[in-house]
Amino acid sequence: MPGRNAFYAQSGGPTAVINASACGVLQTARQHSDEINKVYAGREGIIGALTEDLIDTSIESDAAIAALKHTPGAAFGSYRYKLASISERRAQYERLIEVFQAHAIGYFFYNGGGDSQDTAYKVSQIGAVLDYPIVSVGIPKTVDNDLPITDCSPGFGSAAKYLATCIRETALDLSSVSRTSTKVFALEVMGRHAGWLTAACALAADHDGDALHVLLLPEIAFDEGRFLAKVEQAVVRHGHCVIAVSEGIKKLDGQFLSAGPADPFGHAQLGGVAPIITNLIGEKFGYKCHWAVADYLQRSARHIASATDVQQAYAVGRAAVEFAIAGKNAVMPAIRRLSDSPYRWDIIAAPLSEVANQEKLLPAEFISADGFGITVVARRYLAPLIAGEAYPPFEDGLPDYVRLQYRRRRVIA
């Protein structure tokens, strides 16, 4: 008798390595065909299950599945959709069960950030509350690195490596021209509430006085006067000033410096804070400023992924399947750090109940006393996460990313 089928889906913002986790899931499932028959991927996360929009991954070649490991984006589509609880909206869970039953799905894998772990957690309760036997395992993913328990979140290390590289490179450019032209460069970085990516930009410095000179973290309220004084000090000392600014910085009154219209989750769309802060600098000191906004570039930069991150993304995908086969319901594979240098880690099972809807901000001991930099402790934490290169194959000068066949599987309607 063949094993039951599995459902796998991706949720939230894509990363450079979320497909490496998919690769880990799919390759490991293929190695355990006694326990897992087929893996159906949901299109656009849980929506794929609710609408019976399923992709039969079994028809994809081994080579295509392997190539997911070096392909950015979310190969099966992604969506932020938060399930209500079973008691609030029982009908939605009955629909899930209808689809799961129709496709003999006994394993549920959900790959995403905090909201997604909440979804995985709610699905894990279906067995106990609605009597449909399913094993639900969350798989961590977020460039924001704000998931609790796990040492880091897959996706973060690659974005961090990209950003620190950009800072190191643009600082060389800026310092070439700063004596006579542009004196300030600001790079706007993702991270609505948690400053992990902004902090990682500081890894660019390896000599005293090197860029990065000023970090603006979302954890610290933006104080215009202190900020401008810090910038002036850097320009006087080093001739130029490189700044990393989180899209999520807030004024002393708690308002975002830059906020656009809200998304369906009630989150305001952020972006465009770099020109705001460089305008302040230009007005105050007359320095010529340049600014860049990395936006999607930072979360899709697979061309400069961290080898450590790719390895971990794959490993949590593999572990998710292993946990599921072992019958561990309501868990998420979490990375546990065993040592900083050399960086050693293994994978443990974190209870989804403790992971869902938590947000891990930068701890106070990672932030320098003046709030504009990071500490030695932070550097020790961050450094191994960007280690190692894992270049994708190139063809005709560009990364060669895979395109799947996407055969849909529908039986209900």
Added chain:
Amino acid sequence: MPGRNAFYAQSGGPTAVINASACGVLQTARQHSDEINKVYAGREGIIGALTEDLIDTSIESDAAIAALKHTPGAAFGSYRYKLASISERRAQYERLIEVFQAHAIGYFFYNGGGDSQDTAYKVSQIGAVLDYPIVSVGIPKTVDNDLPITDCSPGFGSAAKYLATCIRETALDLSSVSRTSTKVFALEVMGRHAGWLTAACALAADHDGDALHVLLLPEIAFDEGRFLAKVEQAVVRHGHCVIAVSEGIKKLDGQFLSAGPADPFGHAQLGGVAPIITNLIGEKFGYKCHWAVADYLQRSARHIASATDVQQAYAVGRAAVEFAIAGKNAVMPAIRRLSDSPYRWDIIAAPLSEVANQEKLLPAEFISADGFGITVVARRYLAPLIAGEAYPPFEDGLPDYVRLQYRRRRVIA
């Protein structure tokens, strides 16, 4: 009797490979120590000569000089400063001669774009007009790719490769979420007047319907209605729309869409046009949009340099020294294309008089009929320029770029 000394300087915006040209100059000069004794690098271009701010490159190790080949930025500092003509400002040339004489400088190498070739050309006239024997050779460099005669300008291919990679990667990200969230992504690209870099973004597509979907070139006046219709068409057809927009696009009345304060050359500082055009889209269609501004990232992205570009940057540096030794005054090594595929090229001597102050825009036959794309001819031209990878060495997860010793040499005052 040792040969005369040489002066080398860098001018205009740095690129990912201008130091590869410096490496070509310095290594080739070292191989011709009979003809060239020492190379003094001017700090910040011609200003280094005028102020006798010279760096003695002879004390730098062979390893450090070799490492310039993989280090972005302008290692000797860069500045845009345009010399007046000899007849207008003779005293400035007499000062140059004073410095050249004090340091026994008989060769002048000037590495930059159109303005810089003008400087090299003016210096090349010193022998005839002011009787100081000097051989002046320009070395091409500009991410804008707008120098005439040469098939391409070193610096362009690497920026183009970076941008096309970003488009390919962000398009995968966007298409993952576009059914339910962001539908449009716009990347703002450098190129004040010439759309070469924006055009190169189109290389990202290798299947029908692939991003890039819409280019906004500075050569084509921005027509809001036609642009919005084109974006809507892409969203309807492909579910999403990826746009590359030149910082230099102008309205039908000839005004830049986005212009800040002017720099010392009277050029307005541009930047921030991506949010302007995505706002138009959001207002018209209600599509959620994201945007990024690459700014210095694109011209310093040595981590994903084109191997072809690095090779050519080095080759023009080497050829400059060989031309100088052969007594060829007032020339610039130019790349001549011998065939498209396989891409074969050699180097010829272009007269500086024909290079200086010229701006090569995208030819009409490179632009598609509707103005929003490129033609097959353009693709054939662009494709080989981004070919090949030339990764820098990495240490601790980041590119390992060289830091010179910068020993200054001053004898006059």
